[in-house]
Amino acid sequence: MGLLARYMSGLCVAVLGLCASGWLMLAPVAFGYRGSAPHGAALADRATGGGLAVVSLLTLIGWATAWRRKLRADGVLPRTSRRQAWREERDLRRRAAASDHEGASGTPDPAQVLSELRALLLPLLAESPGAPQEPPAAPPPPEVHHYGGVPEPRSELEPFQLTPPEPPRSGIAAIESMLAGAELSMAGCGEEEAW
């Protein structure tokens, strides 16, 4: 009740002020004291009426805005006005359209590029005559030192195997390793961009 009386009294006084301003503007004409009364009366009434109209209008707007805010804060009115909701919806639509456009004209998917590249290269490798048909023979087992049954000293290091370096890959294995390397580098670039 107190809240309602507060805003209603403000609005009512502002409306009364507007009515009084109109009355003051019209009174010199209505009562005919424009000519008969001293010059100051009509001028004072008109000037005061004009000022009162401006003040009353501002007061009316102020109370209406304050009441509206209060109703919004209390949840009686929706939080966002229709205009604001329409603006937010329009911004969302614009952002979605912009992201779609960027997705269409931006960088292609690296995984898709790699798979396409692989599909292109595989028939070429299958047709090449120098491609090895079988993997090379496994190297002989490395020699292990046993010192003729005598236990080796504890301080000596464990016998190690000397493995020969892998022969250079050729054909499809080389292409596969290159593709894997490219995939790794692309993933690394993506992580750096994400950082």
Place this chain on the structure above:
Amino acid sequence: MNRLALAGLAAIFAIGGWLIAAPFVLRFQLRGAPWTGAARIDVVTGAVLVLAGFSGFFTALAGRISELYAEAERGTRNESVPSAE
């Protein structure tokens, strides 16, 4: 915004006061002379505006103060609930 609205009510009160005083200040109502129509209209309109502005201003102020009291009471209740737990 509340302050602007309250200031508007105070301005309406002041304009009413000006309307009551205007016939005497501007000397289109002389002392002892019979009242002219313009002076009567000004004084009556001014009195209405003064009354309305006064009552509106203090009603709005009283509403604001009661609102502040209610907020303070709510705040003390919220503070006392966690301390009781």
